[in-house]
Amino acid sequence: MLRKAFAFAALGLALMAGPALAGATHAEPKDVHWSFEGPFGKFDTAQVQRGYKVYREVCSACHSMEQMYFRNLGQKGGPFYDEKYKNPNDNPYVKSLAKDLQVKDIDADTGDVIQRPAGSADRFPAPFPNEPAARAANGGALPPDLSVIVKAREGGPQYVYSILTGYKDPPPGLKTGPNQYYNPYMSGDMTSSWSGKGPVPEGGFIAMPPPLVDGRVTFDDKSPSMLSQEAKDVVAYLAWASDPKATERKEFGLGAMIYLFFFSVLLWFSYRRVWKNIGH
Amino acid sequence: MSGHSTYEPKTGIERWLDVRLPILRFANDTVVTFPTPKNLNYWYTFGGILALMLGIQIVTGIVLAMHYVPHVDMAFNSVQRIKRDVNYGWLIQGMHANGASMFFLAVYVHMFRGLYYGSYKAPREVLWILGCVIYLVMIITAFMGYVLPWGQMSFHGAVVITNLIGALPVVGPAITTWLWGGFAVDDATLNRFFSLHYLLPFVIAGVVALHIWALHVPGNSNPKGVEVKSEADTVPFHPYYTVKDGFAISVFLLLYAAFVFFAPDALGDAVNYVKANPLVTPAHIVPEWYLLPFYAILRALPNKLLGVIAMFGAIATLFVLPWLDTSKVRSMRYRPAIRLWYFIFFIDCIVLGFCGAHAPDDLVIPGVSGLQLGDANLNSFVWLSRFAATFYFAYFWVITPLMGLTETPLKVPESISEPVLSHPASAPMGAMASPEKRG
Ligand code: HEM
DSSP, rough: OOHHHHHHHHHHHHHHOOOOSSSSSSSOOOOOOOTTTTTTOOOOOHHOOOHHHHHHHHHGGOOOOOOHHHHHSTTTTTOOOOOTTTSSOOOOOHHHHHTTSSEEEEEEOOOHHHHHHHHSEEEEOOSSSSSHHHHHHTTTTTOOOOHHHHHHSSTTTHHHHHHOOOOOOOOTTTTOOEEEEEHHHHHHHHOGGGGGGSSHHHEEESSOOOOTTTTSOOOTOOOOOHHHHHHHHHHHHHHHOTTHHHHHHHHHHHHHHHHHHHHHHHHHHHHHHHTTTTOO | SOOOOOOOEEEEEHHHHTTTHHHHHHHHHHHHHOOTTTTTTTTGHHHHHHHHHHHHHHHHHHHHHEEEEOOTHHHHHHHHHHHTSTHHHHHHHHHHHHHHHHHHHHHHHHHHHHHHTTTTTTTTTHHHHHHHHHHHHHHHHHHHHHTTOBHHHHHHHHHHHHHHTTSSTTTHHHHHHHTTTTSSSSHHHHHHHHHHHHHHHHHHHHHHHHHHHHHTTTTOOTTOOOOOOOOGGGHHHHHHHHHHHHHHHHHHHHHHIIIIIOTTTSSSSGGGSSSTTOOOOOOOOOOOOHHHHHHHHHHHHHHHHHHHHHHHHHHHHHHHHHHOOOOOOOGGGGOHHHHHHHHHHHHHHHHHHHHSSSSSSSSTTOOOOEEEETEEEBHHHHHHHHHHHHHHHHHIIIIIHHOOOHHOOHHHHHHHSSSSSSTTTTTTTTTTSSSSSOO
């Protein structure tokens, strides 16, 4: 009887395994592997450093990262952490990265709004002063803040990587409007733009022009700058920025799990011993 | 809390205190000498686990509240600040967010345990009802907590759920406005949700105290469902159950830690990492996993008011269960006929959960379209949730009363300590009937 019930359950669950949104479609994200995957995974510092360069030179023209401060780059686990500078605000490399950018401030003497070079305690400056300005510069679309983008999308790093490397020429029969780029990994419903043969292609339109091409960024460590490399690196950087405490969390967690495991074993034997003479 | 006390104050201070505020006597009688049936299995450890989870939610919550900012423009960023800049903030926040899920996991096991072993039957009806009250307040607390980080799902979930009240005839819209503190879910709503989210766990703690009081009057039920007859049936709570509960808690914490440290977002929704934006509605508005079955029942009905009634009815049903069950036999271990229905009911709840997670018109079996009946597609999640919701109510209102009247239960043992041999799993008669061998 029971066995039958479980068999039914298994069948039921198998049948219900998730169909996607009706209407909107998208291609499955590419299967990419990352050094920071899994319970023991760690960020590859050199990769995150390169990724920061891609963000700074390309993405930051349109995308803000409002949760990020320059000091974060030099904190423990960050790409430019230096043991000599426990306080990341003192890290000279971080200071020099910040200095290249201007932030808004108030002149203490005159009260005028001024621009000054950023310091390590400053937030990453945003490319646009406000949302209407960001939309106006991007054909009406709003480039999302990238601080937690890897957590904010189903599929995480795989998804963001797929978007960056997945642009395709629209197949014949697909009408693209101004500021619309076809990307099979973007979720969308293109039925109304489709007059080609066969079913509507997977994916949707994205308002971001393909940001990366081969050779877009020259890496300081002479890594080859193919599109795939640039995309992988910037995604690693974004993954770190979305969860800068990930490595600390996993290391702490490993200790906690080991502790709890031995504690459980100890309690199990105590339990056996305490209950030894109780018939039950 | 009842019966006579075996506490003997040993030192002068204890004697002095004992005639003024017998709090040590109370503690001793509650968690040290309390006579507990000796055959409680691991399903009975979840009460202790729940108490711990409530404690963890309160402690982590109080620390979060020191750093959290309940303002529509700052709430989202303040949670990020907690995770990034507060010392061990990632740990506190991760424990709280995942703690809510673990709390519900434990409460569901605890409730299904009560259902199986008939823990709600006389003389434990009040105990059961207090448990239902705790569960209801937990739902409200968790719903309000989920609004606090002010992500897309927080905001739009709050809009959907508060709008339900608007479905009430005549007074609905006025009540909704009153709840919102304005004409939309906005800053006033966030502030009051924060205030109530801080308050309600302490209400829960109060009801938990009553729950335990009501437990200690009749004492624990047990897997055999026969009442304690003599001292031979019991062991003192300490050390027997402190060590057994302790072991179970430790294993439970391992599972909890696996989520907190290695998959802190696995149970959450990615969309809630996008700041709330009233102008952009997410494609799919879904609650956290632990509320999905009720969400499915809500959407199973074509009319909003009926949906709300069904959803609250599903919870209200639990309150009256003690009077729906007509069987004199407490434990399902001796009720093979209803046991099958019980397992189907368990699966039904999981099916409802899946229905709640999918859009109503999604196909259950992709690519199959032959199940059209008029303009109803029986292969859609909305129809599956209709069947499943019907079964949910039928289980309580039809199957439970009828089975009690018609089934033939197995022979119930005379007492808990009746020789182990007569456990139905090992006894010659009625062998194979028991779903679990431990006892
Ligand atoms: C019954 C116990 C409780 C439950 C079930 C519960 C549940 C929740 C949930 C589901 C969230 C959203 C977490 C997220 O997705 O990020 C949350 C957030 C929060 N809770 Fe609680 N909570 C409880 C007790 C408390 C208590 C006692 C306090 C304060 C004293 C508190 C303070 C907070 C604060 C400040 C937040 C916002 C920060 C955040 O989102 O992490 N909670 N709660």
